[in-house]
Amino acid sequence: MIEIRNLHANVDGKPILKGIDLTIGAGEVHAIMGPNGSGKSTLSYVLAGREGYEVTEGSVTFDGKDVLAMEPEERAAAGLFLAFQYPVEIPGVANTTFLKAALNAQRKQRGQQELDAMEFLKLIRAKTRKLGMSDDMLKRAVNVGFSGGEKKRNEVLQMAVLEPRFAVLDETDSGLDIDALKIVADGVNALRGPERSMLVITHYQRLLQYIVPDKVHVLAFGRIQRTGGKELAEELEAKGYAEFGVAEAAA
Amino acid sequence: MTAVPNLPSAEPYLRQWTERRAGLPGGGLAWLAHQRETGIERFRAKGVPTPRTEAWKYTNLRALERIAFQPPAANEAALAFVSPSALPSVLPDGAAAVRLVFVDGRLHAGLSRTEGLPAGVRLLGLADALAREPGLVEGRLGRIASDLVEPLVGLNSALAEDGLVLLVDDGVAVAAPIEVVHLSATGDRAVAYHPRSLIAVGKGALVTLVEHHLGIAVGPAAGATFANHVTEIEVGAGATFHHYKVQREGQGAFHVARTLVRIAADGHYDNFALTSGARISRNEIHARLDGTGVMCRLNGAYLIGGNQHADTTTFIDHASPECGSREVYKGAIDGDARAVFQGKILVRRGAQKTDGYQINNALLLSDAAEIDSKPELEIYADDVKCSHGATVGELDAAQLFYLRARGLPLEQARALLIGAFLHEAVDEVQHEAVRDAFHAMLDGWLAAREASA
Numbered sequence: 031m032i033e034i035r036n037l038h039a040n041v042d043g044k045p046i047l048k049g050i051d052l053t054i055g056a057g058e059v060h061a062i063m064g065p066n067g068s069g070k071s072t073l074s075y076v077l078a079g080r081e082g083y084e085v086t087e088g089s090v091t092f093d094g095k096d097v098l099a100m101e102p103e104e105r106a107a108a109g110l111f112l113a114f115q116y117p118v119e120i121p122g123v124a125n126t127t128f129l130k131a132a133l134n135a136q137r138k139q140r141g142q143q144e145l146d147a148m149e150f151l152k153l154i155r156a157k158t159r160k161l162g163m164s165d166d167m168l169k170r171a172v173n174v175g176f177s178g179g180e181k182k183r184n185e186v187l188q189m190a191v192l193e194p195r196f197a198v199l200d201e202t203d204s205g206l207d208i209d210a211l212k213i214v215a216d217g218v219n220a221l222r223g224p225e226r227s228m229l230v231i232t233h234y235q236r237l238l239q240y241i242v243p244d245k246v247h248v249l250a251f252g253r254i255q256r257t258g259g260k261e262l263a264e265e266l267e268a269k270g271y272a273e274f275g276v277a278e279a280a281a
Numbered sequence: 282m283t284a285v286p287n288l289p290s291a292e293p294y295l296r297q298w299t300e301r302r303a304g305l306p307g308g309g310l311a312w313l314a315h316q317r318e319t320g321i322e323r324f325r326a327k328g329v330p331t332p333r334t335e336a337w338k339y340t341n342l343r344a345l346e347r348i349a350f351q352p353p354a355a356n357e358a359a360l361a362f363v364s365p366s367a368l369p370s371v372l373p374d375g376a377a378a379v380r381l382v383f384v385d386g387r388l389h390a391g392l393s394r395t396e397g398l399p400a401g402v403r404l405l406g407l408a409d410a411l412a413r414e415p416g417l418v419e420g421r422l423g424r425i426a427s428d429l430v431e432p433l434v435g436l437n438s439a440l441a442e443d444g445l446v447l448l449v450d451d452g453v454a455v456a457a458p459i460e461v462v463h464l465s466a467t468g469d470r471a472v473a474y475h476p477r478s479l480i481a482v483g484k485g486a487l488v489t490l491v492e493h494h495l496g497i498a499v500g501p502a503a504g505a506t507f508a509n510h511v512t513e514i515e516v517g518a519g520a521t522f523h524h525y526k527v528q529r530e531g532q533g534a535f536h537v538a539r540t541l542v543r544i545a546a547d548g549h550y551d552n553f554a555l556t557s558g559a560r561i562s563r564n565e566i567h568a569r570l571d572g573t574g575v576m577c578r579l580n581g582a583y584l585i586g587g588n589q590h591a592d593t594t595t596f597i598d599h600a601s602p603e604c605g606s607r608e609v610y611k612g613a614i615d616g617d618a619r620a621v622f623q624g625k626i627l628v629r630r631g632a633q634k635t636d637g638y639q640i641n642n643a644l645l646l647s648d649a650a651e652i653d654s655k656p657e658l659e660i661y662a663d664d665v666k667c668s669h670g671a672t673v674g675e676l677d678a679a680q681l682f683y684l685r686a687r688g689l690p691l692e693q694a695r696a697l698l699i700g701a702f703l704h705e706a707v708d709e710v711q712h713e714a715v716r717d718a719f720h721a722m723l724d725g726w727l728a729a730r731e732a733s734a
Contacts, residue, residue: 078686081678106688118683122701128687131697136688171701188687 031056031227032196037088039076046072048252049088054196057224061238062231063263064249065271070231071115073249074200077229078112079105092196106132107139111194113185115201120172125184128172129154129191136192157190161217179210186217197221198229203237215240235267250274288328290346291432294473295325297352298439306442307411316423320438327432336431339621339653340563340592345535348505350473352440353385368392371493371527372458372718379404380460386474386508387443392462401450402488404459407477408443418446422479425513425541429567434539437511441477444512447490451483451517458489458523458715465496465506465530473507480512482520484545489523489712494538495558496531505560506530510538518545518572523712527722529558532587536562546572546601551711555719556583556591556612557726563592568606570597570632575604582706584699584726586615586646594623599632602662608639611706613699614650624669625657632662639669644676644702646695696731700724 032054039047046069054060064070076083077090079102090097097105120128134144145153158168163183173181182202189197199218203211218241222228230241238246238260246262248255248271255274256262287295298321307313329346330337368382381404382392388406395404403417410417426434445461463476482488496506508530516522530536536559544550554564568577577597585591597606612620622641643652656669676698684694703723710716 078682080682080686101691102682102685103688103690103694106686112686114683114686118679120680120683120698120701122705123697128684128697131689131693132684132687135690135693139688139690192687 031093033089033091035089037073037076037090038086039072040084040086041072041082045086046252047076050249050252050254052247052254054227054229056227057222058244059222059228059230059241061243061246061263062229062249063233063235063246063266065274066233068250069252070233070249071200074112074115074198074231077105077110077198078102103135104139106192106194107136109195111189111192111197113182113189113197113199113202115204117173117181117185119174121174123172124168125170125172126154126168129168129188132188133191154191157187160220161187161190162213163187178205179207179213182206182210182214183217186214190217190221195225196227196229198231200231201233202230203232203234211237212240235263238263248274287325291325291328293349294436294440295321301352301440305440306408307415310411310415310419312419313411313415313422316427317439319427320435323430323435324432324439330432336594336623339623339655340561340590342535342561344561345507348471348507350471350505350507353387353472353474354470368462368464369493369495370460371491371722372460372714378457380462381406381445382462382464383443383445383476384464384466385472385506386463386476399453399455401453402455403446403448405446406443407441407446407479410446417448418479421481421515422477422513425515425543426511429539429541431539433509433537434511437475437477437509440475441511442474444476444478445480446478447480447488449482449486449488452485453483454487455489458491458712460491460493463492463494463508463510465494465508465534467496467498467504467506467531467533469504471505471507473509475509475511478510478512480514480522482514482516482522484517485519486517487521489715490525491715492526494526494528494530494536496534498531505533505535507535508537510536512538512540514540514542514550516542516544516548516550519547520545521549522551523715524550524552525710525712525715525719526552526554526564527719528554528556528562528564530562531558532560532589534559534562538564540566542566542568542577543571544568544575544577547574548572549576551578552580553707553710553719554581554583554593555707555722556581557585559591560588561590561592563594565592565594567596568598570599570601570604570606572601573603575601577604577606578608578709578711580607580609580706580709582610582703582723583612583620584703584723584730585612585618585620586730587618588616589618590621591618592621592623594621596625597627597637599626599628599635599637602632603634604632605636606638607709608641609706609709610640611642611644611703612652613644613646613703614652615646617647617649619651619653621653622671623655623657625659626667626669628658628660628662628665628667630661633664635662635665635667637665637667641671642702643671643673644699645673646676646699692731692734696727700727
């Protein structure tokens with residue numbers, strides 16, 4: 031479904047990604063683990079198309095399409111979703127307004143009928159209930175005054191509404207206590223399916239106890255250093271990233 | 282004694298004065314003749330204001346000086362095709378059952394509706410008042426404006442032909458908003474007019490007025506228009522006046538409007554201006570708080586681009602203790618457009634317990650867009666709470682990316698963020714139906730802007 035080949039990227043002229051190769055098949059959940067500064071977030075922003083992340087070499091294809099040639103909104107409409115590590119606050123824009131605008135913008139780009147207010151309300155109510163979110167969170171401005179856990183849940187809600195085919199979860203566990211982590215993980219797990227692939231980026235093994243990956247990759251110094259099954263995450267938890275030349279405890 | 286030659290900028294208007302003075306409304310009224318004379322002398326002395334005058338430092342009217350404006354022609358023929366139902370309203374259908382329509386500054390009876398006003402309310406044109414019931418306006422007209430010695434106010438006093446007269450008796454509450462439409466009918470001539478309006482809201486009365494300034498093109502050539510408004514307002518003790526304005530005149534329009542307000546004890550004045558029109562506009566408000574317990578709110582939002590210039594100038598005179606004032610102005614500026622904010626708050630000696638707040642936020646949408654912001658506090662009392670602030674910024678790159686990453690095309694994402702910024706100012710409108718109507722109107726402007734991007 032998604033193929034990353036020899037991906038190199040610079041930030042402020044400095045090479046961060048130095049040749050990433052990664053293939054994720056339909057329905058698979060992969061995890062990328064790595065120490066701080068290894069390039070995890072850079073990879074997520076390159077995939078989503080953020081300005082200032084310059085690809086110098088390599089390719090990313092999604093269902094055979096050249097992702098790197100697409101605008102961020104085109105990537106979203108094609109079914110790519112990034113759950114932000116730091117969800118952005120947008121004062122003055124109600125969460126529902128935002129969600130409806132996003133969903134309809136994607137549908138329009140795909141040539142689908144836009145949802146009217148009633149249809150959207152029905153959809154959003156159902157999704158919100160599933161995630162144990164209050165109506166109040168829908169009325170408030172996007173992420174404004176949300177706690178860390180609420181922000182992450184809001185990312186998962188957006189994912190549930192937009193139903194992407196490939197989702198990148200960038201440190202969705204950071205800043206969450208164990209209860210919030212479970213809620214978020216349940217939300218993500220509910221979205222797993224044979225047609226939806228995910229890339230879960232995390233520093234810690236903890237999240238992977240709840241979102242169990244098919245494969246685990248270790249990213250360090252801008253490259254995938256090792257790939258294994260879910261047991262690799264447990265190994266990293268025990269040994270840290272020292273094996274990869276990083277003097278840092280894993281947890 | 283040597284005669285001082287007239288300033289070139291004043292010449293065309295002084296000629297008009299000489300030619301037309303005898304035929305202006307209220308010709309037989311000595312008190313009015315005196316006001317007109319005083320007005321023209323004030324104008325003659327200074328001519329059209331230039332940036333050398335402190336108050337006009339940031340708004341240059343040279344483009345206006347270059348145009349040979351003429352008085353409006355009879356508008357009946359030009360407007361034959363405009364039907365009352367085709368005339369746009371700021372408010373949703375039925376919300377403003379009562380409205381006066383002025384075309385090039387003159388009341389158009391055929392397009393106006395005044396039925397259904399409660400007893401104790403007079404709503405008419407100034408020309409009609411001067412012709413039939415001058416007693417309604419004598420002693421009131423010019424009472425506030427005569428204190429403001431300024432050439433364009435003087436020119437208005439001299440050449441005023443018509444305008445809105447709204448008089449609300451003590452204790453009368455007018456439930457539905459009243460709409461006043463100022464239509465510039467631009468044809469092949471450049472037309473200047475000087476509407477003079479008078480509003481008096483009696484003790485404990487309540488009324489809502491929505492001004493709607495717009496231009497329509499009649500014929501293929503859209504000429505320039507110059508609307509030089511002066512509005513005098515007395516808000517009585519304990520009265521509430523909701524006063525709102527939409528200014529969306531055409532790109533050839535010059536719009537200069539002075540609103541001069543005096544608010545008596547415990548009076549409440551709520552002003553909001555929503556602006557998207559005119560080549561050069563100045564929305565200038567002077568409010569004097571003339572008793573304890575007054576609340577004065579001057580707010581606005583503007584969205585301009587191209588070569589537009591929008592000036593907001595306010596002066597709040599805290600002349601009494603225990604009053605509050607609040608100002609929130611937000612604007613989005615695109616293209617080569619330029620905005621000006623001059624906001625002065627004067628707290629006089631003895632005006633203790635004054636609570637003043639002023640904020641001015643501008644969003645620059647292009648590299649060439651500009652704002653000049655000049656907040657000014659002048660405080661002569663020691664027990665006051667006054668704050669002011671100004672910010673200038675651009676659209677936030679992180680917010681734009683977040684919206685695009687969720688599928689919103691760039692222009693839609695920009696429109697959503699500009700809207701969020703401006704809607705926050707619109708929230709200041711105290712009258713709910715008008716607030717909703719202004720939000721909707723702003724959304725319409727943003728959608729049109731997005732579609733043309």
